[in-house]
Each structure stands twice: as C-alpha cells, then as structure tokens.
Amino acid sequence: MAQTSFDVDAATLAAIAELKEKFGVKTNAQVIRKALALARVAAQNADDDNTLTIVAPNEERKKILLSG
Numbered sequence: 001m002a003q004t005s006f007d008v009d010a011a012t013l014a015a016i017a018e019l020k021e022k023f024g025v026k027t028n029a030q031v032i033r034k035a036l037a038l039a040r041v042a043a044q045n046a047d048d049d050n051t052l053t054i055v056a057p058n059e060e061r062k063k064i065l066l067s068g
Helices: 010-023 028-044
Strands: 051-055 061-065
16 A cells, blocks of 8 residues: 655644544544545535534534535
8 A cells, every 4th residue: 555644733633633532543544534534424415505514412503614
C-alpha cells in the first residue's frame, strides 16, 4: 500500500486524537477513513439546499451547510 504523509497543525492533531477515541480506532489513517465515510453519508443525505440537520440527544438541532 502506498504511503502518503502531510504536515498538520496542532489543532488538527488534537482533533484526530479526540476522534481516535470517539471512533474506537488506533491510527490517524483509520480516523481519516472513517471521517471520509461519514462525510460521504452526510453528502448523500443532505437536503436540497445542501444542508444536513444534526439532532442531539437533547433534541437540539444544528443545521450544517456542506458547501458555500
């Protein structure tokens, strides 16, 4: 398998570390694969105005614009 590397800032590394725990994975590559899969599902299920509505357990709704 080809290996690719790139530089990331401290905030991105912190986000990846947080997502490792949330996603239950061990490597940065696994985080990226899961994040891409999640992004694909989000894009496929966006509304006609290219937004996605996230509903929190407390019923709070957040509308996310996927492009703009």
